Amino acid sequence: MKCAICRNGNTVAGTITVALDKEETTLVFKNVPAQICDNCGEEYLSSETNKKLLQLANDAVRRGVSLELLKYAA
Numbered sequence: 001m002k003c004a005i006c007r008n009g010n011t012v013a014g015t016i017t018v019a020l021d022k023e024e025t026t027l028v029f030k031n032v033p034a035q036i037c038d039n040c041g042e043e044y045l046s047s048e049t050n051k052k053l054l055q056l057a058n059d060a061v062r063r064g065v066s067l068e069l070l071k072y073a074a
């Protein structure tokens with residue numbers, strides 16, 4: 001797809017690292033599938049991936065995690 005930020009680049013499929021802060025919890029997800037702009041580097045997550053990350057974050061908050069490194073698995 002065409003990048004919505006720079007309007008010049010095209011996005012390519014890849015994986016990224018996403019850091020999430022929620023309340024007292026910090027989570028770092030490795031290996032998250034995303035579309036990345038080949039021009040400006042903007043990262044796009046699918047709504048499905050977004051939802052899953054938020055779900056995992058909510059779980060971690062409930063478990064009282066303060067810092068966790070997770071490998072994302074689709």
Ligand SMILES: [Zn+2]
Binds near residue numbers: 004006038041042
């Ligand atoms: Zn771009």
